[in-house]
Amino acid sequence: MNWTLINGEFVERSNAKVDIEDRGYQFGDGIYEVIRVYNGKMFTVKEHLERFFRSAESISMSLEFTIEQLATQLQELIVKSNLKLGIIYMQATRGVAPRTHAFPAQNVPSTLVAYTKELERPLQKLENGVQTILVEDIRWLRCDIKSLNLLGNVLAKQKASENGCYEAIQSRGQEVTEGSSSNIFIIKDGVIYTHASDNLILKGITKDVILNLCVDNGIQVEERTFTKEELAAADEVFLSSTTSEVMPVIVIDGNAVNNGEPGLVTRKLQALFEAEITRQCGTLK
Structure with missing residues (x-):
């Protein structure tokens, strides 16, 4: 079964949806990472997640989780998806808010989405x-x-x-x-x-x-x-x-x-x- 991680919850891929007013959709207001998976294990996961958080800080975007929490959720996503060789794609946006260029109010939570994909080595x-x-x-x-x-x-x-x-x-x-x-x-x-x-x-x-x-x-x-x-x-x-x-x-x-x-x-x-x-x-x- 294909699974997607959305804001800490695992959802079947066919049921995964993001709001039309998400700022990632409206402005590209967000960040992303791609992590390689070999033998069901993430390669250089610490370095990827540190860059993910560094990118968030660079655009003044707060994330509602820690590196350790996210790493645990991503590994669970790998297990649930039975991924052996492939990638994890993940992105975080500044959340859902009425469309205006300036940042939304501080109480708007970011949106995190992650999913796996089988991908052979080239x-x-x-x-x-x-x-x-x-x-x-x-x-x-x-x-x-x-x-x-x-x-x-x-x-x-x-x-x-x-x-x-x-x-x-x-x-x-x-x-x-x-x-x-x-x-x-x-x-x-x-x-x-x-x-x-x-x-x-x-x-x-x-x-x-x-x-x-x-x-x-x-x-x-x-x-x-x-x-x-x-x-x-x-x-x-x-x-x-x-x-x-x-x-x-x-x-x-x-x-x-x-x-x-x-x-x-x-x-x-x-x-x-x-x-x-x-x-x-x-x-x-």
């Missing part, structure tokens, strides 16, 4: 790599907040889709920021570079796992901005996200990266990342 793409295109980053200046306002991301992803590509790599002028739903890494002369976690990108949970793995395994990595020229000249390129893991990029705007093959450093990081999944959630099947 094994073929992880093995062979993916194609990407470059697009101009037209989003707002608080991309560090994981908000429901994703129209810029949607338009970028649609352009990638229309061009037969897996992802759109965004840039502001010459400065590469991130993908439409991923962080971007380049490798040059054995050194990994990725955009610093500032207001222009989302501080990716998978990105942080990768950075820690690099430090622990003696792989040189620098968080700094890099240009489209540096991207084009990179020895290897990969992207990361909750569902993409460590994904090799083999084509950018029709031009091959590393002769169209995933590189050795990327392969090493894939192996290290899979080992971290196994450490937290058990052996991958």
Whole structure:
């Protein structure tokens, strides 16, 4: 049976409803997270929920539960849904109130919705790599907040889709920021570079796992901005996200990266990342 978590209660998916005056529907006034589930266990759940609460604080939105309470409810949702491999999608909005731009009264509770979805690992793409295109980053200046306002991301992803590509790599002028739903890494002369976690990108949970793995395994990595020229000249390129893991990029705007093959450093990081999944959630099947 499919279950949805709504404000602390488990409801059959077919009966799950949200009020038309919910501010998430009216304004995109809310935040969200996507958490990967392997072997029925949430991967990096603490980090995801901490970011969820950090995003809420950034938009001055109060949540009616603690991280610990939410983690318990999400795990119960996994069990009730019998989810072994997939994701949890969750979002919180500023609640239900008559439509006006200013925040509603303080006594309006936020709305929390969460549900599960079966989702296989993209094994073929992880093995062979993916194609990407470059697009101009037209989003707002608080991309560090994981908000429901994703129209810029949607338009970028649609352009990638229309061009037969897996992802759109965004840039502001010459400065590469991130993908439409991923962080971007380049490798040059054995050194990994990725955009610093500032207001222009989302501080990716998978990105942080990768950075820690690099430090622990003696792989040189620098968080700094890099240009489209540096991207084009990179020895290897990969992207990361909750569902993409460590994904090799083999084509950018029709031009091959590393002769169209995933590189050795990327392969090493894939192996290290899979080992971290196994450490937290058990052996991958």
